[in-house]
Amino acid sequence: MTFPVVGMVGGGQLARMTHEAGIPLGVRFKLLSDTAQDSAAQVVQDVMIGDYRDLETLREFAKGCDVITFDHEHVPTEHLRALEAEGVVIRPGADALVRAQDKGVMRATLDGIAVPCPxxxxxxxxxxxxxxxxxxxxxxxxxxxxxxxxxxxxxxxxxxxxxxxxxxxxxxxxxxxxKVDFVRELAANVVRSPHGQAVAYPVVESIQVDGVCDTVIAPAPNLPAELSARAQQLALTIARELDVVGHLAVELFETGDGRILVNELAMRPHNSGHWTQDGAVTSQFANHLRAVLDLPLGDPRPRARWTVMTNVLGGDYPDMYFAYLHCMARDPGLKIHMYGKDVKPGRKVGHVNTYGDDLADVIERARHAADYLRGTITE
Amino acid sequence: MTFPVVGMVGGGQLARMTHEAGIPLGVRFKLLSDTAQDSAAQVVQDVMIGDYRDLETLREFAKGCDVITFDHEHVPTEHLRALEAEGVVIRPGADALVRAQDKGVMRATLDGIAVPCPxxxxxxxxxxxxxxxxxxxxxxxxxxxxxxxxxxxxxxxxxxxxxxxxxxxxxxxxxxxxKVDFVRELAANVVRSPHGQAVAYPVVESIQVDGVCDTVIAPAPNLPAELSARAQQLALTIARELDVVGHLAVELFETGDGRILVNELAMRPHNSGHWTQDGAVTSQFANHLRAVLDLPLGDPRPRARWTVMTNVLGGDYPDMYFAYLHCMARDPGLKIHMYGKDVKPGRKVGHVNTYGDDLADVIERARHAADYLRGTITE
Known part of the structure; x- marks a missing residue:
């Protein structure tokens, strides 16, 4: 069966989870990874080891791919433009992606379409x-x-x-x-395909610790319907105006006076969307692939009343396996996602999803697992 | 992080989906496949191409695996015994597996533990x-x-x-x-780990067409609670008495007079358990891996009132991609699982899961997709 080939640049956990989502879709997946030990390179069949900063490497990688997409924003924009000029299909395209790569260009663009920013x-x-x-x-x-x-x-x-x-x-x-005096951070995740179909996931609350995403609650608790709709509309507008193809995460500040301001954009699957793997009908990874292939998008609706994601950061113990076993024994409903990375203090090495009807319980289960895996609690 | 290495013998769709389930678990997965084009070999990083009927090949494959498990029952029992004698960890073990490999041995064993059979x-x-x-x-x-x-x-x-x-x-x-005069076929799926933990999935109804599984309905409609419990208990008893490790599917005949008779056993993930990928908290594939690694098992409970699986068989059209696109557009909630196989008439090339509250609707959606993909309907 002649399914298309998706090439993903970057061997991190986002590529790992995109490959996972591509297996049931029948997508043929090629990876460009810095090393054979990278998170995604451990699990993908068709891996090219090479430097994404090198145009010749990118050209070689693009051969045999029907479309190129990205695990990160770090590919030089001039290389993307060179590849596009040579006929390589890149999604999101260089003109869109530069707005996530360069925060100056991003702000200027958002100003141009009257999107509220700090x-x-x-x-x-x-x-x-x-x-x-x-x-x-x-x-x-x-x-x-x-x-x-x-x-x-x-x-x-x-x-x-x-x-x-x-x-x-x-x-x-x-x-x-x-420095915005926000009451909390939200994220609006949407996915858009080349022919303009788009879906919006429920708006989530994102809790950061030391500048790193710690917990995501889907949907954002106590978010007025009007504000939720405004945030989704904002993300859909940005996706359309910037001609984004694939997943777009819009990180937002919610202020005490009911405003939402755009903090950051990411044009790829995003940490604030990891909950969709277990909490939505279609995950962000599956919908990113469907979008870059211009396939009809999947249902973004939630499957549970509440889904919570907590990031698992590395702690002082290099071997998490026994903590992992303990967490599984304590909570058979835990959805653990490990990235195959060596544990280093503060490094994202996995995440945990929990879901259910009782928000406090769902949060407690996810936090306990993340804390136990990190080693900050021992019971 | 030193996660164990699972080696799976056989490159079919069961291995493909087991690898998919192993990615979030952080399992390092090795595959022994007949060819590089086999369903699983297309998506697994660490593939050895070789003949599972050759003991030297199996020995070579076993090096560097912490545990060996199987995508099919066809590895010669004498090879399994030879490997076990050399200290290779095989799950399920040869003594258990021979009871799924040889239907004569299976019947004699079930007779010995008073399990009702034809x-x-x-x-x-x-x-x-x-x-x-x-x-x-x-x-x-x-x-x-x-x-x-x-x-x-x-x-x-x-x-x-x-x-x-x-x-x-x-x-x-x-x-x-x-030839049992049954009213329908059921399947009881259970998973058991080496230290004896076991979980039971809801009993399902399995509808065969021309001897091939066509549709699975989870849970089996209108199944009296007593009969459901009896079927689960039967499967748990077989798993314990035969010392099964991993997933065990027990195919059953339900008779008009309220008996259940064992038709077949499979000691691996099974077609009657594919619905668990989208319909249960933990899929059969994830629980098979957890079992063979002696990790605590995951919650087997259903996530939806009804989940239906239909097999996608090859039809007269070798290229399914446009039918696939059509199905996605018609039903954004469809969970399609493609195996990466060339289409041949009657060959299992994928399956579709649907779930929801209205059984008739859930069945119609799954059947429509399978029929459309096969080409037996065009609208």
Whole structure:
């Protein structure tokens, strides 16, 4: 049967879980991975080891793929444009993807389509940061390198011009943003296909610890229907206006006065959508594949009243296997997703999904498992 | 992280779906496959191509595996015993597995533990078949070669001694069984681990067409609770008495007078358990892996009121992709599982799961998809 070949660049856990979702779909999956030990490279049949920063490597990889998609945002935009010029099908395309790769371009684009964002502008040096602060309500100010950041890396919260020198050392343009006094963080996940079909997952609450996603609750508790619809509409508008193909995660700040402001965009399966593997009819990974192949999208509706995802971070114990066994014994309904990674303190090595009718119980089960696997609790 | 390595012998769809289920579990999965084109070999990273009938090949494969398990029953029992004698961990073990490999041994064992079976005995020639018929209620009689049959192959229903010559031509012992006047077929699926933990899935109804599984309804409609419990208990007893490790499917005949008789046993994930992928908290594939690794078993309970599985058989059209696209567009909630196989008429190339509250609707959706994919309907 001539099913198409999807090539994914990047061997992380997102590629691992995309391959998993592609097996029942019958998708033929090729991977470009830095090493054979990467999370996805351990489980995919057709792996090319190579450097995604090298255009020749990308060209070689693209041969025999019907479509190329991504596990991360780090492929140089000029390479994407070169490949597109040569006729390679890239989804999302370079014009869309640059808006997730470069936070400066992202903000300019969102301003252009009147999407509410934190106050922001590109700043040139610490004195300019002070000027930016003075233009609004003062310090603290959030500084971000426009490229290369993730999971809290490449982001600084500064309280004075004196604290603002570090971000400029990388030689990458720096974006200043007001520090939003939000009540919580939300994420609106949508998927869009090339012919414009789109689906919206329920809006979730995302709880960050030290700049890293810790817990996701689906749907976001006590979210007024109007706000939920507004967040979904915002994500669908961004997907359409930016011509996104595939999964789009829109990270949002919810403010005390009922506004939602866009924090970040990701044009790939996203940590805030991992709950869909066990909590939705169609997972974000399956729908990302369906979208990049221009197949009809799957039902995004939830399967349970509440689904909670907690990230499993590495702790002090390099071998999690016995903790893992303990968690399975304690809770036979736990949905554990391991990434095959070596444990390093603070590194995302897996996640846990739980679901049920009682939110407090569902949260407790997921948190217990994540804490026990990390080693921060022993009972 | 030092997760164990599971080696699976056989590259069919059961291995493909077991690998899929092993990815979130963090299981390291090795495959022994006849060819690189086999269903599972297309999607597994670590594949050895070789002949499972060759002991040296099996020995080589077993190196670096913590446990060996199976996609089919066809590995010679003497090879399994040789490997066990050399210290290889095989689950289910040779002593258990021979009872699923050899229908004569299976019947003798079930007789020994007083499990109700159709009347049966080994027969030596067509005249002996006539004698067997005369001992009971006459013809028709079911004849089975004790080894090598599946999906209706190796099974004959004969109406006279004259019709009974074919089964003896293979030179394999032949088992005669009364043709049970059943009202329907059921299947009781259980999973058991080496330390004796066991879980039972809901008893399902299995509808066969031309000796091949066509539709599975979970749970079996209108099954009295007493009969359901009896079927589960029967399967748990067989699993314990035969020291089965992993998934055990017990195919049953339900008679009009409220008896259940064992038709067949399979000690591996089974077609009657495919519904668990989308309809149970833990799939048969995940629980098979957990069992062979002696990990605590996952919750076998259903996630929906009704789940229906229909097999997708190959039809006259070699390329299913456009039918597939059509089915996705018609029903965004369809869970399609493709095996990556070339389409041949009558070959199992995939299955479809549907679930919901309205049984008639859930059946119609699954049947429509299977029929459309096969090409027997065009709208």
């Amino acid at each position: 106050r922001h502008r590109i700043v040139s040096d610490p004195a300019d940061v002070a000027a930016f602060a003075a233009e609004g309500s003062g310090f603290p100010v959030v500084l971000k390198t426009v490229r290369g950041g993730y999971d809290g890396k490449g982001v600084w919260i500064v309280r004075s011009a004196e604290e603002a020198s570090e971000p400029f050392k990388a030689g990458v343009p720096v974006l200043a943003e007001e | 009347r049966h005995r080994i027969v030596s020639d067509p005249a002996d078949v006539a004698a067997f018929a005369a001992e009971g209620s006459g013809f028709p009689v079911v004849l089975k070669t004790v080894r090598g049959g599946y999906d209706g192959k190796g099974v004959w229903i004969v109406r006279s001694a004259e019709e009974a010559s074919e089964p003896f031509k293979a030179g394999v012992p032949v088992l005669a069984e009364e």
